[in-house]
Amino acid sequence: MKEYQKQVDDWIQKFGVRYFDVKTNGLLLAEEVGELARILARTHGEQSFKSAEEASTALSDLEEEMADVLFVLCCLANQLGVDLENAFNAKMLKKTTRDRKRHSENEKLNDTQ
Numbered sequence: 149m150k151e152y153q154k155q156v157d158d159w160i161q162k163f164g165v166r167y168f169d170v171k172t173n174g175l176l177l178a179e180e181v182g183e184l185a186r187i188l189a190r191t192h193g194e195q196s197f198k199s200a201e202e203a204s205t206a207l208s209d210l211e212e213e214m215a216d217v218l219f220v221l222c223c224l225a226n227q228l229g230v231d232l233e234n235a236f237n238a239k240m241l242k243k244t245t246r247d248r249k250r251h252s253e254n255e256k257l258n259d260t261q
Contacts, residue, residue: 149233156222184213
């Protein structure tokens, strides 16, 4: 993640002139997540694509939207001084400690009906 954050910062410095403000990047993150959600609703949910052509590009669009989410998240992390790698590692430790048995003991997940 450190390398991703650095690559984003290098790109912003070279081509982006400057970071958008935090509010704009927060809204852009919501926009990108929405675009990802749209694809998921059509590929794995009950909604359908408008055309066969739109459906045929779904995988490449899915990858692009995930990358867009990651890019904007790195922008926000850089702006706010968040080390995403450290934050992610801390989250994984917390989830492992707190939720070690939560899901394996969840009857809803283990229901074989």
